[in-house]
Amino acid sequence: MEIDEKSLWNQKYREGSHASLEPDQLLVSAYQEFLAAQPAGSALDVAGGVGRHAFWLAKRGWHVTLMDISEVGVQRAEENAQAAGAAAAVSTEVRDLNVMQDLGQEQYDLVLVFFFLQRSLFPSLITALKPGGVLIYKTYTTEQKSFSGGPSHPMFLLQTNELLHAFSPLRILHYHESGQGKGVAELIAKKA
Numbered sequence: 008m009e010i011d012e013k014s015l016w017n018q019k020y021r022e023g024s025h026a027s028l029e030p031d032q033l034l035v036s037a038y039q040e041f042l043a044a045q046p047a048g049s050a051l052d053v054a055g056g057v058g059r060h061a062f063w064l065a066k067r068g069w070h071v072t073l074m075d076i077s078e079v080g081v082q083r084a085e086e087n088a089q090a091a092g093a094a095a096a097v098s099t100e101v102r103d104l105n106v107m108q109d110l111g112q113e114q115y116d117l118v119l120v121f122f123f124l125q126r127s128l129f130p131s132l133i134t135a136l137k138p139g140g141v142l143i144y145k146t147y148t149t150e151q152k153s154f155s156g157g158p159s160h161p162m163f164l165l166q167t168n169e170l171l172h173a174f175s176p177l178r179i180l181h182y183h184e185s186g187q188g189k190g191v192a193e194l195i196a197k198k199a
């Protein structure tokens with residue numbers, strides 16, 4: 008299926024959509040449980056949009072690289088990091104992650120993916136983690152079709168247990184699927 012994701016997301020961000028600066032509760036709780044006790048390190052925010060997670064981590068001492076296809080989103084992310092006094096700790100890259108899928112080798116202590124699904128990127132997410140690094144992934148499942156909002160095309164919707172199987176080479180610390188009010192799956196996993 009051909010979708011011009013760059014134009015679509017540039018348009019959404021220009022219209023002020025998806026502008027929330029509140030971090031997802033999964034990041035906040037995963038951070039508290041699995042990351043807060045270790046020194047801040049390097050993180051990759053995959054398809055990070057306007058940077059709500061990148062600057063939240065940067066404020067806690069992390070160096071964050073945010074990649075996203077939308078230059079409007081990335082510009083907002085830079086402005087948001089600046090406003091949060093965290094600009095020096097956030098690097099950005101406009102990148103089509105459907106095409107450029109090399110995320111480096113063992114570079115990051117933490118990789119985040121929130122509300123983005125490109126299945127062919129899964130192996131690169133694992134490779135990009137340092138040993139001991141943590142992956143936090145949350146996005147919509149097919150159950151979302153029963154609710155308003157979110158994507159409807161199967162390409163963008165996880166199947167039951169899909170994240171669990173895709174990241175089985177990692178140690179799964181947390182996995183949950185919810186069909187209450189929203190169809191989402193969330194995974195926290197650690198590289199050996």
Ligand SMILES: C[S@@+](CC[C@H](N)C(=O)[O-])C[C@H]1O[C@@H](n2cnc3c(N)ncnc32)[C@H](O)[C@@H]1O
Nearest residue numbers: 012016054055056075076077103104105121122
């Ligand atoms: C629903 S938003 C989520 C943004 C962010 N992860 C968050 O939770 O706030 C989806 C993001 O994916 C980005 N995106 C869509 N297709 C992409 C692609 N092929 N490569 C990189 N980013 C992409 C969009 O620009 C948008 O910022």
